[in-house]
Amino acid sequence: MYRNPFATVVVVGVPGVGKSTVLSIASRVLGERGVRVLVVNYGDFMFEELRERGLVSSRDELRRLPLRTQYEHQAAVAKRILRYAEERLGGAGAAVLFIDTHLWIRTRAGYWPGLPLHVVQELRPDLIVLIEADPREILARQARDATRYRQDYADPRVLEELQELNRREALVVATLSGAAVRTVVNREGEAEKAARELVEAVTALYT
Amino acid sequence: MYRNPFATVVVVGVPGVGKSTVLSIASRVLGERGVRVLVVNYGDFMFEELRERGLVSSRDELRRLPLRTQYEHQAAVAKRILRYAEERLGGAGAAVLFIDTHLWIRTRAGYWPGLPLHVVQELRPDLIVLIEADPREILARQARDATRYRQDYADPRVLEELQELNRREALVVATLSGAAVRTVVNREGEAEKAARELVEAVTALYT
Amino acid sequence: MYRNPFATVVVVGVPGVGKSTVLSIASRVLGERGVRVLVVNYGDFMFEELRERGLVSSRDELRRLPLRTQYEHQAAVAKRILRYAEERLGGAGAAVLFIDTHLWIRTRAGYWPGLPLHVVQELRPDLIVLIEADPREILARQARDATRYRQDYADPRVLEELQELNRREALVVATLSGAAVRTVVNREGEAEKAARELVEAVTALYT
Numbered sequence: 001m002y003r004n005p006f007a008t009v010v011v012v013g014v015p016g017v018g019k020s021t022v023l024s025i026a027s028r029v030l031g032e033r034g035v036r037v038l039v040v041n042y043g044d045f046m047f048e049e050l051r052e053r054g055l056v057s058s059r060d061e062l063r064r065l066p067l068r069t070q071y072e073h074q075a076a077v078a079k080r081i082l083r084y085a086e087e088r089l090g091g092a093g094a095a096v097l098f099i100d101t102h103l104w105i106r107t108r109a110g111y112w113p114g115l116p117l118h119v120v121q122e123l124r125p126d127l128i129v130l131i132e133a134d135p136r137e138i139l140a141r142q143a144r145d146a147t148r149y150r151q152d153y154a155d156p157r158v159l160e161e162l163q164e165l166n167r168r169e170a171l172v173v174a175t176l177s178g179a180a181v182r183t184v185v186n187r188e189g190e191a192e193k194a195a196r197e198l199v200e201a202v203t204a205l206y207t
Numbered sequence: 208m209y210r211n212p213f214a215t216v217v218v219v220g221v222p223g224v225g226k227s228t229v230l231s232i233a234s235r236v237l238g239e240r241g242v243r244v245l246v247v248n249y250g251d252f253m254f255e256e257l258r259e260r261g262l263v264s265s266r267d268e269l270r271r272l273p274l275r276t277q278y279e280h281q282a283a284v285a286k287r288i289l290r291y292a293e294e295r296l297g298g299a300g301a302a303v304l305f306i307d308t309h310l311w312i313r314t315r316a317g318y319w320p321g322l323p324l325h326v327v328q329e330l331r332p333d334l335i336v337l338i339e340a341d342p343r344e345i346l347a348r349q350a351r352d353a354t355r356y357r358q359d360y361a362d363p364r365v366l367e368e369l370q371e372l373n374r375r376e377a378l379v380v381a382t383l384s385g386a387a388v389r390t391v392v393n394r395e396g397e398a399e400k401a402a403r404e405l406v407e408a409v410t411a412l413y414t
Numbered sequence: 415m416y417r418n419p420f421a422t423v424v425v426v427g428v429p430g431v432g433k434s435t436v437l438s439i440a441s442r443v444l445g446e447r448g449v450r451v452l453v454v455n456y457g458d459f460m461f462e463e464l465r466e467r468g469l470v471s472s473r474d475e476l477r478r479l480p481l482r483t484q485y486e487h488q489a490a491v492a493k494r495i496l497r498y499a500e501e502r503l504g505g506a507g508a509a510v511l512f513i514d515t516h517l518w519i520r521t522r523a524g525y526w527p528g529l530p531l532h533v534v535q536e537l538r539p540d541l542i543v544l545i546e547a548d549p550r551e552i553l554a555r556q557a558r559d560a561t562r563y564r565q566d567y568a569d570p571r572v573l574e575e576l577q578e579l580n581r582r583e584a585l586v587v588a589t590l591s592g593a594a595v596r597t598v599v600n601r602e603g604e605a606e607k608a609a610r611e612l613v614e615a616v617t618a619l620y621t
Contacts (some may be wrong), residue, residue: 003482067412068210068333071385108411109334110389113382126482127523168375168582172382175527175586178485182524204522205481274619275417275540278592315618316541317596320589375582379589 004124006036006085006095007205010115010179011198012103012170013131014162015153016142018186018194022131023098025195030202035094038085042101042114045084046070046077067109078122094206099123103169104162106152111165115173125179126205128170129198133186135159140188180205211331213243213292213302214412217322217386218405219310219377220338221369222360223349225393225401229338230305232402237409242301245292249308249321252291253277253284274316285329301413306330310376311369313359318372322380332386333412335377336405342366344395387412418538420450420499420509421619424529424593425612426517426584427545428576429567430556432600432608436545437512439609444616449508452499456515456528459498460484460491481523492536508620513537517583518576520566525579529587539593540619542584543612547600549573554602594619 013019027037050056050073056065081099089095102114115123135156142149153159167183174181182201186194220226234244257263257280262272269277288306296302309321322330342363349356360366374390381388389408393401427433441451464470464487469479476484495513503509516528529537549570556563567573581597588595596615600608 003485007482066414067387068214071210071333074385107387109408110336110387111378111381112387113378113385116381116385117383118385126485129524165378168378169382171525171527171579171582172379172586174525174530175583175590176382176531178488178527178530178532180481180521180524180526201523207480273621274594275421278417278540281592314594316615317543317594318585318588319594320585320592323588323592324590325592372585375585376589379586383589 002124003126004082004085004097006038006089006097007127007202008097008099008123008125009127009129009202009205010099010101010123010125010173011129011131012101012114012166013133013186014138014159014166015149016138016145017131017133018141018191019100019131021191022184022186022194022198023100025191026198026202027098029195029199030096035096036089036091037096037098038088039098039100040081040084042077042081042099045081046073049073049077049080063107067107067112074116074119075122078119082123096202099125103166103173113169115169117176120173120176123177125173125177127201128174128179128181129201130163130166130170130181130183131186131194132163132183133188135163137188209331210333211289211292211304213245213296213304214334214409215304215306215330215332216334216336216409216412217306217308217330217332217380218336218338219308219321219373220340220393221345221366221373222356223345223352224338224340225348225398226307226338228398229391229393229401229405230307232399233405233409234305236402236406237303242303243296243298244303244305245295246305246307247288247291249284249288249306252288253280256280256284256287270314274314274319281323281326282329285326289330303409306332310373310380320376322376324383327380327383330384332380332384334408335381335386335388336408337370337373337377337388337390338393338401339370339390340393340395342370347395416538417540418496418499418511420452420503420511421541421616422511422513422537422539423541423543423616423619424513424515424537424539424587425543425545426515426528426580427547427600428552428573428580429563430552430559431545431547432555432605433514433545435605436598436600436608436612437514439606440612440616441512443609443613444510449510450503450505451510451512452502453512453514454495454498456491456495456513459495460487463487463491463494477521481521481526488530488533489536492533496537510616513539517580517587527583529583531590534587534590537591539587539591541615542588542593542595543615544577544580544584544595544597545600545608546577546597547602549577551602 085097105112170181292304312319499511518525
């Protein structure tokens with residue numbers, strides 16, 4: 001399996017863990033070092049793909065599609081992300097693609113892997129980053145920005161179970177892709193520190 | 208990886224967990240809703256395959272075959288199951304194939320995966336269902352039907368270890384196949400409830 | 415996926431667990447039974463491969479190579495090991511190749527899998543053996559032979575975490591390759607017993 005022309009970094013974390021903040025700081029720091037950076041959201045590309053095919057017209061419909069239908073389009077979404085990134089990250093020098101996604105999607109059938117083998121083989125990630133935090137800190141962040149988060153992640157046991165499922169899955173996805181696995185703890189008020197840790201891990205991929 | 212023409216559901220659980228009962232109720236309920244259902248036992252097809260090839264003449268011989276010999280025939284067993292199911296589940300409307308199997312087989316060499324990658328790629332499951340129960344309830348069921356169960360599963364720690372190995376493996380197999388994972392707890396006297404949960408999960412695959 | 419002409423056994427364990435001792439006794443016992451045995455160290459072959467390609471000239475340089483560069487050569491290392499083994503283990507009768515390696519490599523980017531899918535598919539292992547021991551016994555062994563071990567494995571929590579990561583990964587690698595998984599506990603002063611357990615597991619692969 002060959003590698004993409006840019007370092008491909010999958011970033012996962014439960015809702016409210018502070019993923020966007022850490023990613024935004026890390027992107028700025030990398031940019032200051034002359035690295036081209038692109039952040040994409042897997043779900044946005046999934047929606048776009050299925051909308052273009054006339055299968056859904058809103059985000060809510062996406063969640064109600066039969067699993068077997070969603071499955072058929074997963075690999076096309078990965079290809080769409082890479083095409084998009086190649087257009088924007090081409091040229092000389094170091095470049096990094098961050099893919100903001102979920103390793104497990106809660107569906108009516110059960111937990112469904114966000115990066116199954118046939119998607120991993122398209123996406124070819126170099127690094128899987130788990131952003132983690134204490135469930136109580138996560139809940140406090142969710143409460144401060146209540147409009148943004150879905151109710152079904154507001155339970156500390158669900159958050160802890162999801163974090164553990166993510167840890168297990170990160171090892172599996174890394175083994176399927178030959179990627180490294182990095183856990184970054186995002187402590188309250190220390191997003192800068194978490195971002196710097198992420199930057200150092202990413203940098204080790206190509207230097 | 209494409210999907211089979213019928214929803215393909217792998218059902219696992221330690222001996223005595225009540226798998227047959229739950230599967231039989233779920234099959235009846237799905238049948239009443241007009242869904243064609245077929246339940247197959249992976250071990251039966253493995254034995255049939257190896258018997259036809261002149262490698263074994265009894266079930267006991269199967270367990271004593273060298274692991275490397277069994278390995279060579281695993282993928283053929285998956286193909287045999289799908290051929291058998293295609294003949295019986297063909298036609299219009301929803302159809303479900305339940306495959307009753309084990310994720311780990313205890314052999315003289317060690318734990319051996321029942322659904323390794325080369326088998327998963329033939330079988331193409333849509334859903335992995337873990338039927339679980341409290342080890343004490345499992346032991347009580349084993350005791351009530353003593354002729355049916357092997358002695359080597361009569362230890363609560365072995366049962367708990369196997370259930371944990373199954374949980375881990377279900378995530379791996381799901382990631383290899385793009386299947387969802389569902390845990391169904393079969394509490395004493397509540398097999399109807401467990402079966403209904405299974406039916407809802409299966410239904411979410413195609414509606 | 416076909417099998418190698420010799421039983422291929424991956425042996426892993428944290429530094430100081432007693433892997434070399436157990437492997438050396440097991441090789442002697444198998445040899446006395448007329449089985450041809452070869453033990454190779456994955457890291458040695460990795461170094462040789464990268465040295466020949468002019469990428470490194472010392473072991474220390476190996477650890478500082480960008481991860482993406484190391485990745486590109488992993489599969490070639492597996493092929494090199496099998497070529498080497500085929501020359502030495504050819505001929506009639508049972509033969510066993512032991513591969514001494516690590517399932518996780520600690521890099522600057524994070525934990526990096528030693529046997530990712532693209533390597534597993536070249537190596538085709540039949541058995542994954544986890545040599546484990548009590549972290550306190552491991553630390554005592556490291557202290558007795560201080561020149562041999564790196565400082566960064568001298569923490570009982572790091573050792574326990576690595577053993578747990580190895581357990582999880584052994585299941586994944588087994589599922590990718592159709593190999594069995596065996597845990598062998600190497601208790602202080604009982605290396606003979608551990609070696610015999612390993613010999614029995616290996617023997618079950620082909621008899």
